[in-house]
Amino acid sequence: MRASPAATDSSDAGLRAPAVLKFGGSSFRTLASYAQLAEDLSRRVEEENTHLVVVVSGQPGETEQFRERLSQVNPHPEDETVAGLLTLADTVGAQLLATALHRRGRTATVLAGHQLGLTTDSSFMWARLEHTDPEPLRTAVRDNEVVVIPGGQAADKEGRPTWLGKNSSDLSAVAVAAAVGAARCEIHSDVDGIYSCDPHLVSGSKLLSQVSYNTAALMSLYGAKVLHRRAVRLAQRHKIEIVCRYNRAPFPTGSVIGTAGSTVAAVVLNQRSAALRYETDDLADQAYKVFHGANIDVVRLTSGPLVAVTGGFVDLPEFQRRHGLTPGEYAGVPLTAVRGSQVVTQLAADEEDALHVAQRLHDHVNRPGTDVGPQAPLPELMELLEMQGA
Ligand SMILES: Nc1ncnc2c1ncn2[C@@H]1O[C@H](COP(=O)(O)OP(=O)(O)O)[C@@H](O)[C@H]1O
Numbered sequence: 001m002r003a004s005p006a007a008t009d010s011s012d013a014g015l016r017a018p019a020v021l022k023f024g025g026s027s028f029r030t031l032a033s034y035a036q037l038a039e040d041l042s043r044r045v046e047e048e049n050t051h052l053v054v055v056v057s058g059q060p061g062e063t064e065q066f067r068e069r070l071s072q073v074n075p076h077p078e079d080e081t082v083a084g085l086l087t088l089a090d091t092v093g094a095q096l097l098a099t100a101l102h103r104r105g106r107t108a109t110v111l112a113g114h115q116l117g118l119t120t121d122s123s124f125m126w127a128r129l130e131h132t133d134p135e136p137l138r139t140a141v142r143d144n145e146v147v148v149i150p151g152g153q154a155a156d157k158e159g160r161p162t163w164l165g166k167n168s169s170d171l172s173a174v175a176v177a178a179a180v181g182a183a184r185c186e187i188h189s190d191v192d193g194i195y196s197c198d199p200h201l202v203s204g205s206k207l208l209s210q211v212s213y214n215t216a217a218l219m220s221l222y223g224a225k226v227l228h229r230r231a232v233r234l235a236q237r238h239k240i241e242i243v244c245r246y247n248r249a250p251f252p253t254g255s256v257i258g259t260a261g262s263t264v265a266a267v268v269l270n271q272r273s274a275a276l277r278y279e280t281d282d283l284a285d286q287a288y289k290v291f292h293g294a295n296i297d298v299v300r301l302t303s304g305p306l307v308a309v310t311g312g313f314v315d316l317p318e319f320q321r322r323h324g325l326t327p328g329e330y331a332g333v334p335l336t337a338v339r340g341s342q343v344v345t346q347l348a349a350d351e352e353d354a355l356h357v358a359q360r361l362h363d364h365v366n367r368p369g370t371d372v373g374p375q376a377p378l379p380e381l382m383e384l385l386e387m388q389g390a
C-alpha cells in the first residue's frame with residue numbers, strides 16, 4: 001500500500017460507498033490488458049472522485065490449467081485442495097491489476113478470500129456464503145483508491161480457503177457490493193449484456209436491455225453463461241442493480257438487471273451443459289437432490305427420469321461415484337426456450353447438434369409477429385421441437 005497525492009485530495013471519496021466493478025476473464029486476454037484497464041480505472045477515480053472495488057477473474061483458461069495440473073498429480077484430489085489451487089488464477093490476476101495501478105501512481109491493495117470478511121460453509125468447491133463482516137473491505141476502501149479482489153474466493157470459519165464455484169466472480173462482486181452498501185454492481189464482459197441467445201454462437205441474438213432478476217436467474221439456471229445465478233439472486237435480495245457493460249472503454253451499458261423487465265423470448269444454449277438419464281424417476285429425483293444439495297446448478301427435467309447439470313465443469317462420473325449415486329447415462333445437451341416465465345427444455349444429441357437446434361429454436365421464438373407476451377403459449381414451440389426430433 002502506498003500513499004499518493006490523489007488519495008489525500010479525494011477527501012471523502014473513501015467514506016462514500018465505492019463503485020463496485022467486475023471484470024471477467026474475457027477482459028484479460030493479454031498482459032497488456034492490465035495496463036489498459038489500470039489507465040481506464042485511474043481516469044474514473046479522478047473524474048468521479050470515487051474509490052473503486054474491482055473484482056477480477058484470472059486470465060482465460062488459467063483456472064482450467066490449474067485443474068489439469070492438479071489432476072496429473074492426483075486424479076482424485078480432495079475438494080479442499082481443488083479450492084486452494086484453482087482460486088490462485090484469480091489471485092494472480094488481482095495482483096497483476098494492482099501492480100498496473102501502482103505503476104500509474106494509484107493506491108491499490110489486494111484483498112484475498114481469507115482477508116475479505118466473506119465466510120462460507122466448508123463445502124470447499126461450491127461453498128455457500130454464510131456471513132459477511134464488512135469491516136475489512138471498509139478499511140481497505142478508506143485506505144486505497146482501488147481495492148482489487150480475486151473473484152470466487154472466500155474462507156470458512158477456520159480461515160481455510162473456499163471456492164464459491166466455477167465462474168463465481170459475479171457472485172463475489174455482488175457480495176462485495178452488498179458489504180460496502182453499493183446500490184449497483186457493474187459487470188464487465190466481452191458482451192455488453194444478456195442477449196436472447198449466446199450472440200457468439202447464434203445469429204440474430206438480440207440485446208435485452210432491461211431484464212428482471214427472475215428472468216436473469218431463470219436463464220442462468222438453465223445454463224446461460226453470461227451471469228452467475230446465485231449472483232442474480234443475491235442482488236435481488238439486497239436490491240442491488242446489476243449493470244452489464246462491455247469490457248473496453250467507454251464501457252457501454254447493454255443490460256440492466258433489476259425488479260423491472262419486459263417479457264423476453266430467449267433460448268439458452270450452453271454446450272457444456274449435460275443431461276443425465278436415470279433408470280427410474282426415483283433415481284433421477286435422488287440424483288437431483290444430491291447435485292442441488294452440493295450447490296450445483298441442476299434442473300430436474302419432467303419429460304422423463306432426466307436431470308440437467310447446466311453449468312458444465314462438474315466431473316459427473318466422479319461426482320456420482322463419490323456420492324454413491326447409480327450413474328446416469330449421458331443423454332445430450334439441454335436447450336431451453338424461455339418465454340416469460342415459461343420454459344421448455346429439449347435435448348440435442350451433442351455439442352454440435354446443440355448449435356443447430358438452438359439456431360432453429362431462436363429463429364422460431366424471434367420470428368416477426370411472434371407474441372412474446374406472458375400469456376403467449378409455448379405449445380407451438382413444443383410442436384416445433386417434436387417435429388424436428390430435437
Ligand atoms: N444469453 C446470453 N447473452 C450473452 N452472452 C451469453 C449468453 N449465453 C451465453 N453467453 C456467453 O457468455 C459469455 C460471457 O460470459 P463469460 O465467458 O463468463 O465472460 P467473463 O469471462 O467476462 O466473465 C459471452 O462471451 C457469451 O458467449
Ligand SMILES: N[C@@H](CC(=O)OP(=O)(O)O)C(=O)O
Nearest residue numbers: 024025057063166167168169
Ligand atoms: N477462476 C474463475 C473465474 C471466473 O469466475 O471466471 P469468469 O468471470 O470469466 O466467468 C473460474 O474460471 O471459474
